[in-house]
Amino acid sequence: MLPKILDENILPLIEKARSNNDPNILKEELPIWMVDRLAKKRKITDDESCEMVVTILEVFSKMWTLSLNYHITNVLGFFVTYAFNQYRNRFRRTEISESGELYLQLWNYDLPANEEIPIEILEEGNLLQLELEKLPTLTGLVLALQFDLRMKQNLKQLLLWKLRETGHDIEIFYRELDEKRFRQRQILSRLSGMITRYTRKLYEATEPNRRKWYLKQKKLWILRRTRAIDRSFFSEREIAKLLGISRKAVRNHLSQGKHQLRKAGKDLLHYA
Structure with missing residues (x-):
């Protein structure tokens, strides 16, 4: 089971990584935090959680570059949705929430980072x-x-x-x-x-x-x-x-x- 990382702990790390121009500062904690947020809304196994951490690490550099387009007040939302998009593309499952609404991708990037342009x-x-x-x-x-x-x-x-x-x-x-x-x-x-x-x-x-x-x-x-x-x-x-x-x-x-x-x-x- 992955360790728990709180929002109030991850945000200062993001700010520090931005100010120092060094994403490696949070390369260990951020994927774990993202997968934890994913797990709160999706029933995923421990194996899937570990796979998702690896998947995020594989696209970490591109994800970090994209995140710089977002203000610090919005960037946590970006990372949450990025995790959902990576999960969707990794496991190819279309899930619908209890409310019956599909979770839509509404970000500046048009395609998942690990897919080729159609x-x-x-x-x-x-x-x-x-x-x-x-x-x-x-x-x-x-x-x-x-x-x-x-x-x-x-x-x-x-x-x-x-x-x-x-x-x-x-x-x-x-x-x-x-x-x-x-x-x-x-x-x-x-x-x-x-x-x-x-x-x-x-x-x-x-x-x-x-x-x-x-x-x-x-x-x-x-x-x-x-x-x-x-x-x-x-x-x-x-x-x-x-x-x-x-x-x-x-x-x-x-x-x-x-x-x-x-x-x-x-x-x-x-x-x-």
Whole structure:
């Protein structure tokens, strides 16, 4: 049987490991704590507990790197859910809680650390790039700017030419672009943190009214995050100013580009 480690003991170790940039400080205690939390919600054997400790140790470095995206107030919830995801993938069991709710993965990482990226996701991402290349160059550039899509050399060259033509400072543009991406990541990180918080509270709560309130709050934060993701990276006005074209022309290019992508059979922008 694994030893018991309390929350109030593990959190200072996490803070110390972060401040010293040394995850080895808690490499012995953290997997045990995670499996103990897992065992409180899942009927697992002692053998399974030991296997889970080994599994977590195998992916410890990647897990630790992912955890740095979370504020210290949310990071325990991250580790708890990470343990559940690893358990699910290790033993391939789909379990439903007594309330009948499936426990959902709602974190910034999209896949378990010990699994390869499904080939269909790679194929859809590649298909998006292939379809983007079929579009008229300016249409492709407008789409790339609105959805912050990866640009190939022809789009990058057109963008540079347009920026020079409209009198924009190239260095300032790319610096502001990096800052814009950083702010977007911060916003999504904060929203994901709130989803994490209420996911954890919902899972741990037992009183029906409290669970109902936590579920409502979680849905609100999921909606806010969805809206943030769906919001244009560059607005129509910004794109028009960057490229020296009218907003009507921008809308026409967006309409044409989205129509062509939909003809490919799926909403490929979902994979951007």
